Amino acid sequence: MTVALDLRRVGHAYFGQSVLKGIDLSIAPGEVVALVGPSGSGKSTVAQIAAGLTDAREGRVARNYARHAMVFQEPRLLPWATARQNIRFALRRSGLPRREWAARVARAAALAEFDAADLGKYPVELSGGMRQRVAIARALVVEPDFVFFDEPFTALDVALKRRMQDLVIAASREARFAALFITHDVTEAIRIAHRIAVLDLRGRGIAGTRTLPGEPGTREENFCFILRQRYLAEDPLFRHIHDVDERRRP
Amino acid sequence: MTAAFLKDRADRLLHFLWSGWAGVAALALLAAAWQAGHERWGGFILPDPLETLRTAWALALSPDAQAVLWLTGGRALSGFALASAAGVLIGIAAGYAPAVMRLARPLLTVILGVPPIAWIVLAMMWFGTNGTTVAVVILISATPVVFVSAAEAIATRDRGLDDMAEVFGHGLFARFWHVDLRQAAAPLFPALALALGTAFKVAVMAEMLANAGGIGGALARARAMLDVPEALAWVLLAVVALLVVEYGLIRPFQGEVERWRRAAQPWGVKR
Ligand SMILES: Nc1ncnc2c1ncn2[C@@H]1O[C@H](COP(=O)(O)OP(=O)(O)OP(=O)(O)O)[C@@H](O)[C@H]1O
Ligand SMILES: [Mg+2]
Numbered sequence: 001m002t003v004a005l006d007l008r009r010v011g012h013a014y015f016g017q018s019v020l021k022g023i024d025l026s027i028a029p030g031e032v033v034a035l036v037g038p039s040g041s042g043k044s045t046v047a048q049i050a051a052g053l054t055d056a057r058e059g060r061v062a063r064n065y066a067r068h069a070m071v072f073q074e075p076r077l078l079p080w081a082t083a084r085q086n087i088r089f090a091l092r093r094s095g096l097p098r099r100e101w102a103a104r105v106a107r108a109a110a111l112a113e114f115d116a117a118d119l120g121k122y123p124v125e126l127s128g129g130m131r132q133r134v135a136i137a138r139a140l141v142v143e144p145d146f147v148f149f150d151e152p153f154t155a156l157d158v159a160l161k162r163r164m165q166d167l168v169i170a171a172s173r174e175a176r177f178a179a180l181f182i183t184h185d186v187t188e189a190i191r192i193a194h195r196i197a198v199l200d201l202r203g204r205g206i207a208g209t210r211t212l213p214g215e216p217g218t219r220e221e222n223f224c225f226i227l228r229q230r231y232l233a234e235d236p237l238f239r240h241i242h243d244v245d246e247r248r249r250p
Numbered sequence: 251m252t253a254a255f256l257k258d259r260a261d262r263l264l265h266f267l268w269s270g271w272a273g274v275a276a277l278a279l280l281a282a283a284w285q286a287g288h289e290r291w292g293g294f295i296l297p298d299p300l301e302t303l304r305t306a307w308a309l310a311l312s313p314d315a316q317a318v319l320w321l322t323g324g325r326a327l328s329g330f331a332l333a334s335a336a337g338v339l340i341g342i343a344a345g346y347a348p349a350v351m352r353l354a355r356p357l358l359t360v361i362l363g364v365p366p367i368a369w370i371v372l373a374m375m376w377f378g379t380n381g382t383t384v385a386v387v388i389l390i391s392a393t394p395v396v397f398v399s400a401a402e403a404i405a406t407r408d409r410g411l412d413d414m415a416e417v418f419g420h421g422l423f424a425r426f427w428h429v430d431l432r433q434a435a436a437p438l439f440p441a442l443a444l445a446l447g448t449a450f451k452v453a454v455m456a457e458m459l460a461n462a463g464g465i466g467g468a469l470a471r472a473r474a475m476l477d478v479p480e481a482l483a484w485v486l487l488a489v490v491a492l493l494v495v496e497y498g499l500i501r502p503f504q505g506e507v508e509r510w511r512r513a514a515q516p517w518g519v520k521r
Contacts, residue, residue, distance in 0.1 A: 053416055070417040072414065074410065076411055076414040078429070079510060082510075089415075092424075093424075122513040123510075125513050
């Protein structure tokens with residue numbers, strides 16, 4: 001079996017304090033894996049290491065994909081650049097000839113359901129939801145085959161959140177990218193992913209994974225809800241998901 | 251594209267000119283107070299503002315005085331350029347490297363603690379009474395503000411944007427050029443304007459004390475002759491020269507770089 005992303009015994013420490021230890025996770029091409037875990041368990045650190053932004057202290061990261069992109073919790077747009085320039089910023093290093101940029105940007109904006117009329121606006125002129133759409137368009141514009149999402153929709157209201165989730169589901173089906181989707185919302189994980197991986201409460205490995213039936217986007221609302229209830233009520237794997245005391249480490 | 255580009259620039263210029271009304275009103279107030287002072291204390295202490303204006307105008311038209319203005323302006327500008335370059339370069343280095351920052355901080359405190367006048371005296375003894383003295387004193391006086399703001403700007407940059415740029419394949423230099431430097435521009439411009447003002451003031455002061463010609467030299471001569479109108483006329487010209495450089499050079503550049511900030515302003519405040 002080929003893998004797009006493979007983490008082997010990855011560990012990390014900040015200033016001598018161990019945050020991650022023995023993380024094993026592999027993601028197949030086209031597979032969307034949701035990584036859930038309580039706040040402070042080290043999910044963002046896993047994404048940082050997997051994407052190569054941080055070098056792991058221990059272990060090995062293998063990336064067998066052509067091009068990756070990332071959507072962060074905050075939009076992380078350049079405030080001095082318009083929406084269009086922000087999306088193009090991702091294309092600069094893509095090796096795509098300049099004359100094809102405009103078409104690419106238009107397509108990515110359409111995928112993210114960002115109104116083309118707003119492409120000339122600066123981030124300060126956009127609402128929070130619109131900014132996150134620009135961030136998604138910026139990720140999609142490079143036509144990645146792997147996308148990291150680090151709690152991208154946490155700041156959005158419920159209705160908008162669902163809309164954005166549908167958008168990611170549609171995009172991942174169409175573009176067939178694999179993804180590591182970090183969230184602490186179990187419903188979101190159930191809707192979006194093929195598989196859910198639960199990070200240990202203290203970042204000591206992946207506590208377990210659950211493969212979800214069916215394809216993302218084809219699951220009934222009702223089914224997602226019942227599954228969520230069952231996971232939270234009966235599945236010991238999800239017992240600590242909603243622990244909120246940002247973990248005083250022993 | 252080009253039409254929109256030109257329209258945006260024209261828009262900004264008009265807004266700027268329109269905001270000039272407030273400036274004119276403030277100047278009128280100052281002139282009124284000056285006139286009142288003139289009527290109260292007489293022409294010897296405070297000459298008629300109109301007469302001063304006429305003297306300044308006559309000076310500005312005379313080739314000799316123009317040479318003097320160019321001399322001081324050139325010194326101030328080259329000193330400013332040196333100071334900004336040094337301040338920005340060392341500041342950026344300090345912003346990235348905490349070790350440089352820790353070394354530079356106490357040095358700055360010492361340099362800032364020495365009064366500018368002491369630097370002038372020292373520089374006169376080291377370099378003699380000439381343009382070099384003026385340049386050195388400007389460099390020492392104007393570099394610290396630029397340095398501090400550049401260092402702060404880089405040290406407090408939004409690292410999230412760096413990570414974002416790295417994810418999309420931008421290397422170290424591209425991140426510095428497209429992300430960090432752009433972020434640093436915002437706090438840097440006010441510091442540059444301040445440094446420019448310092449450069450002009452220090453230039454005139456150093457010229458006067460070092461007897462190195464220029465506006466400072468002309469002021470010294472006016473003082474010796476107790477010619478208050480001429481002294482005031484020179485002061486006026488020095489201020490105008492500063493304003494010309496600031497609004498002709500620094501502000502347009504800033505407006506260009508900070509275009510997005512105007513977009514952030516709500517309607518009705520855009521003036
Ligand atoms: N740059 C850093 N320097 C020092 N410690 C850090 C740094 N980033 C994260 N940590 C620590 O590492 C641990 C894991 O942080 P991380 O951001 O990966 O958690 P998370 O699971 O993403 O949490 P959340 O759900 O709240 O985003 C935390 O205890 C945090 O204090
Ligand atoms: Mg996080």
